[in-house]
Amino acid sequence: QVQLVESGGGLVKPGGSLRLSCAASGFTFSDYYMSWIRQAPGKGLEWVSYISGSGTTIYYADSVKGRFTISRDNAKNSLYLQMNSLRAEDTAVYYCARVTSVSHDYWGQGTLVTVSS
Amino acid sequence: DIQMTQSPSSLSASVGDRVTITCRASQSITTYLNWYQQQPGKAPKLLIYAASSLQSGVTSRFSGSGSGTDFTLTISSLQPEDFATYYCQQSYSTPYTFGQGTKLEIK
Numbered sequence: 001q002v003q004l005v006e007s008g009g010g011l012v013k014p015g016g017s018l019r020l021s022c023a024a025s026g027f028t029f030s031d032y033y034m035s036w037i038r039q040a041p042g043k044g045l046e047w048v049s050y051i052s053g054s055g056t057t058i059y060y061a062d063s064v065k066g067r068f069t070i071s072r073d074n075a076k077n078s079l080y081l082q083m084n085s086l087r088a089e090d091t092a093v094y095y096c097a098r099v100t101s102v103s104h105d106y107w108g109q110g111t112l113v114t115v116s117s
Numbered sequence: 118d119i120q121m122t123q124s125p126s127s128l129s130a131s132v133g134d135r136v137t138i139t140c141r142a143s144q145s146i147t148t149y150l151n152w153y154q155q156q157p158g159k160a161p162k163l164l165i166y167a168a169s170s171l172q173s174g175v176t177s178r179f180s181g182s183g184s185g186t187d188f189t190l191t192i193s194s195l196q197p198e199d200f201a202t203y204y205c206q207q208s209y210s211t212p213y214t215f216g217q218g219t220k221l222e223i224k
Contacts, residue, residue, distance in 0.1 A: 035213075044204065044215055044216075044217050044218045045153075045161065045204055045206070045215040045218075046215070047206075047211075047212050047213040047214065047215070050211075050213075059211045059212075061212045062212070095160055095161075100166070102149060102151065102166050102167045102208050103151040103163055103166040103167070103172075103206075103208060104151070104153075104161075104163065104206075105163050105166070105172065106163075107160040107161055107162070108160060109159075109160055110160055
């Protein structure tokens with residue numbers, strides 16, 4: 001069965017960096033685009049970024065462009081999100097999700113990132 | 118960016134009720150519209166994709182319709198496990214924007 005497990009969240013000071021990971025299993029990882037989607041406490045969902053199966057196509061939301069970098073290692077079935085220059089407004093639960101041609105069909109359980117001094 | 122607007126933002130209903138949630142896009146997204154259910158403290162779960170296709174394993178109590186800019190999610194007969202927050206999302210173009218959510222509560 002498809003499983004996505006995020007890790008790497010935690011407390012970081014404003015201006016700091018954090019790297020999130022998402023371990024995938026139960027499907028051919030390299031065949032799928034993958035996304036990061038976040039949810040601030042008590043708020044709605046915000047799509048952050050996606051990456052193609054080969055890693056050659058990448059898009060970012062304007063809110064994170066230039067600060068966040070998405071990447072993947074297909075040999076390790078893993079997705080990453082390098083987050084730099086973190087701000088208080090980046091505080092959220094970060095989910096990784098599998099992308100189909102039209103939707104996000106499987107989601108991980110999420111990892112909480114808190115940006116605070 | 119395409120703006121997605123859901124209505125209502127919250128809704129009180131009883132077990133057995135038929136409920137409809139609407140989602141409007143700021144421009145045509147053809148049928149690139151998905152619906153997700155989120156229980157408190159849990160990850161979102163895909164219910165409906167491509168406006169009207171039921172995700173595998175999802176109960177047929179849920180149905181979706183619409184195209185262009187106007188879409189609906191209908192729950193035919195509410196069950197206790199259906200009380201949750203529902204989000205629409207467009208996958209027509211990046212950024213893949215979500216509606217603000219509809220919180221469905223027990224009356």
